[in-house]
Each structure stands twice: as C-alpha cells, then as structure tokens.
Amino acid sequence: MDNSIIKLQAREILDSRGNPTVEVECTLACGVKARASVPSGASTGVHEAVELRDGDPKRFGGKGVKKAVAHVNETIAPQLIGQDARAQAGIDGMMIALDGTPNKAKLGANAILGVSLTVARAAATAADLPLYHYLGGPNAVRLPVPNMNILNGGVHARWQGADFQEFMVAPYGASSFREALEWGSEIYHALRTVLMDKGHRVGVGDEGGFAPEVSSNEEPLELIVQAIEKTGLKPGADVGIAMDPASSAFFEDGNYHLRTEKRTVSAGEMVDYYEKLIKTYPVVLLEDGLAEDDWEGWKILNARLGGIIELVGDDLFVTNVERINRGIREDVANAALIKLNQIGTLTETVAAVRMCKKAGWGAFVSHRSGETVDSFIADMTVALDTGHLKSGAPARGERVEKYNQLMRIEEELGDAACYAGKEAYVRAVRF
C-alpha cells in the first residue's frame, strides 16, 4: 500500500446554518480517497484559532471561505504531496510551520483543519481500519455519554428565550450508548409535549433543541425535569443535566447581564445563582459558567463548586494547551471542552486531551453550532476515550449523524464495547 498523498482538493460547501464552510478531499497513491469537512461556531471564543472568512459583503454577507479553499489548493497541497498520510503529527506540524502565526491567521484554521482531518481519514481507510480504531488502537472500546442539547437559548436561539445557551440531558444511567440515545430521544419528545401543554412554542434553535420564550434561566431546568419524569426515568439517578450558559456572550463591563431575568450580577452572584440551581436540580456539568477572561471569577467558581460538579472551560481554554495549562496551574476548573476547530489540527487536539487526562481533568468533546454531516468527532471521542461528548439534540441530520455513528461503533465492537456512564464525569458522584 502506497500511503503517499497525491492530491488534496478543497471546496466550499454549506453548513447547517446555510453558511459556507470548507470540505477537503484527499487522494492517496494506493487509490484511497477520503473527505472531511469543518464545522463553525456562533458563540466563538475570542482566543480561538482564526476561522478565515473572505469578508466580501456581496457573498454570504462576507462569510465566504474561498480564500481558505485557495490556501488548501494552492499553498498547502503542493507542500504535502508525496507525504505519507500516516505521519499525522508531521503533516500537522508542516501546516503549522507554513502558516507561521500563533493562531493560524494566515492560512486559516478552517483550511488547516480540513486537511488534518481528511488525511487522518485517508490513512485509516488505507489501513482498512475504522477511524476510531486507527486513531485509538485496541484501547478504543468505551462509548461516551451523549449530552443532548434539548433546550436552546442565547445566541443559538437569537436571544428569544433563556440567556443560557444550552440545556442538555445526560443519560448516564443507561446500560449502553444505544439505550442512552433512546432515553434522550424519549425525553426530547416528552419535552415537546410539556412545552405545548404550557402554551410554549416548539420552534428549535441552531442545535435542534426547543427554543421557548422562558422567563428565567431556571425555568428550562424545571421543564426538563418534568420531561424526564414523564418518560418514567429518574432525574439524577438515571439522567443528569448539563448546562452551557456560554456566559461570555452576556458578560460586559465586568458584570453578567441576565436579560431574561432583567438583572445584572457580579461573578460572585453568578456563582451563588449556580449553587442554588445545582442544589435544586440534578446538574452534573457546567460549561462556561463564567466568561472567557474572568480568571478571578473562575477561581471562585471552582473553589465553591468544583468539588460537586464538572466545571468545563470552553471559551476560557479554546482547546489550547497554553490556556489549559494556566487553568490547571491556577486551579480554575476541572475539565476542558474539546473542539477541533478551536485549535485547528488533530495533533494539537490530542495534546489538549492528553494534558487534561494527566491533570485528572475531564475532556468533553463537542460539535459546533454550525455543523456538517461529518461524524469525525464520534470516532475521535471513542479513540481518545473521553467518556462524554455533546452533539446537540437527538434530532436534525447533522447532529444525529454523530450519535448514529456511535451506535454503529458500539455494534461493531460487540462484547468489547462498554458504556462510560457516570464515571465519565469528573464529579457526578452525588447521584
């Protein structure tokens, strides 16, 4: 088998929000072809690697990615032709050097990531291995808990409802991934009924969860508990709740502006609020409870709640080992969100997960609010054995494709498969 890359071809495709994104195809000398595409966030952290957009207002309001596509076809491809696709770290390193900036501003993290992922998939195909097995070896047998975002707010719901962006159900009490997904789907449908019974609208947000006009950030928790109970499952024992307020989006001038609740509060008061919610509802994970540069606030948050629940930094850490390292040193959280396109290569993403594990932290793999049907993160979650992921509601093609891929992996692993359950969370022991 000749694993050398003979062709890399990028193109502009559309993501789930109808915005352009990058897709890259890789051809190897042995004839293998693979394809990968790049997701895109809406509540992006300011410290993320640069997603290169054309800025031409006449096309997609400036959101075209023709420049990123050209960088793959004209700058990256000529350098990588002839490289062995199995040399992932070397290839990623070459692209980082070719870009030469600290945040991939020159070529674009969207260009670089498209190549990084398609090369990995081509090498796996050439080795005749499923992607999770190629990336993770014989250790890749644990299926993650799916954290399903069934109620959307914040920027993903155009600020129509809750300030908090994501309310997810985590069916950690199931005995398999398939059962967990089934529970999540039943809760999702039950929530629709609960909402309709209360006169709420049941339109959905960017990640497929319902986006009702609630009057507080607590109300969604109450509605979700009712939906869980409606299915006959036990909130806390069978199913926990994960929340991503994505608070950088409502942080301004040193305070948190809760528009839904018509009040402005300090970091300390936000922590008080979270403590109250956590005591009342079965919340096991809180992501971006405070803003991306509020390091002092995060210290308070972790000191108060880090012993009870998993505290995940998304905008705070942006899958970047330098920021995660600072977080470990300063003891501000106990987990990092893992998003490939925040950092821009597979190799750097693996390094971020490794750093979390070494510190005893959680690594919570995530999709983006703008997605494609590429299910790379499903395989990667199993390969890196991170135990939990979030991929939106158990509805909408681009979200369920990740969950469906995980069901396929579970089936393929057969008796070797195990389900992460509660142990996936750094602190879910209170239930």
Ligand SMILES: C=C(OP(=O)(O)O)C(=O)O
């Ligand atoms: C998935 C998220 O949203 P986005 O992709 O818009 O950043 C998130 O904030 O965790």
Ligand SMILES: [Mg+2]
């Ligand atoms: Mg987030």
